[in-house]
Amino acid sequence: MSADPVWPQGYGKIAHRELDSTNDEARRMAEAGEAGPLWITAARQTAGRGRRGRAWDAGTGNLAASLLLRPQAPEAVIGQLSFVAALAAADMAAQFAPGAIIEVKWPNDVLGNGKKLAGILLESGRDSHGFWLVIGIGMNLADFPEGTEFPATSLAELGVAAASPDTALCVLAARFAHWYDVWMSLGFETVRTAWLARAAGLGGPIRARLPHETHEGIFAGIDTGGALLLNQQGRLRPITAGEVFF
Ligand code: BTN
Numbered sequence: 001m002s003a004d005p006v007w008p009q010g011y012g013k014i015a016h017r018e019l020d021s022t023n024d025e026a027r028r029m030a031e032a033g034e035a036g037p038l039w040i041t042a043a044r045q046t047a048g049r050g051r052r053g054r055a056w057d058a059g060t061g062n063l064a065a066s067l068l069l070r071p072q073a074p075e076a077v078i079g080q081l082s083f084v085a086a087l088a089a090a091d092m093a094a095q096f097a098p099g100a101i102i103e104v105k106w107p108n109d110v111l112g113n114g115k116k117l118a119g120i121l122l123e124s125g126r127d128s129h130g131f132w133l134v135i136g137i138g139m140n141l142a143d144f145p146e147g148t149e150f151p152a153t154s155l156a157e158l159g160v161a162a163a164s165p166d167t168a169l170c171v172l173a174a175r176f177a178h179w180y181d182v183w184m185s186l187g188f189e190t191v192r193t194a195w196l197a198r199a200a201g202l203g204g205p206i207r208a209r210l211p212h213e214t215h216e217g218i219f220a221g222i223d224t225g226g227a228l229l230l231n232q233q234g235r236l237r238p239i240t241a242g243e244v245f246f
Pocket of ligand 1: 139
């Protein structure tokens with residue numbers, strides 16, 4: 001990292017030493033009427049959550065951050081913001097580790113040299129103040145969990161010596177603000193194109209594991225709704241939720 005990152009205008013920030021989960025704190029703040037956009041971080045989470053009900057242990061020195069937003073957009077397109085967040089997290093990782101291969105993995109992970117570097121958890125709700133969205137991002141800066149089904153890594157393992165959670169958040173927030181502006185002004189197509197340019201495994205064989213079935217085929221892209229397109233003997237099967245393995 002060369003120049004000092006600049007915090008994006010209009011975004012708030014609250015840093016905690018310890019929380020159950022930054023996503024849970026963001027939801028509580030939304031329900032208390034907070035309008036956002038507001039980044040919430042915790043040096044330690046006692047009940048961090050991942051996708052599919054899994055626990056997320058951020059580990060000391062890693063980044064655990066959630067953005068509370070009230071997007072002025074139809075709820076049907078809000079899922080597109082997971083691609084906005086993945087691009088922001090990938091940009092951040094690439095700024096810190098310019099020598100590593102940084103990719104995005106459907107639906108919204110970030111990989112470093114083929115291993116999981118960051119995960120993203122979107123949660124939303126509606127209350128008396130309107131619709132709210134929380135985008136939770138966990139990035140392995142200092143260490144990573146061993147023995148995970150999909151192998152993990154950290155920026156430290158990629159050779160980045162001093163990625164502090166504070167600096168990482170500042171870069172992440174700036175890159176999110178950039179891609180959020182792109183999404184709002186140019187729409188999802190520009191985001192989709194940028195995401196595909198960074199996508200791991202595009203054009204190659206993958207296995208998509210759904211809750212009750214598994215499908216194999218060629219990763220052909222994502223559609224305008226963000227579903228993964230699996231080419232199975234020339235027929236495109238959209239996958240809207242699941243886990244991908246290469
Ligand atoms: C995944 O399963 O890949 C998503 C992981 C998301 C973890 C982050 S850490 C910050 C925020 N707070 C949480 O409890 N979860 C998300």
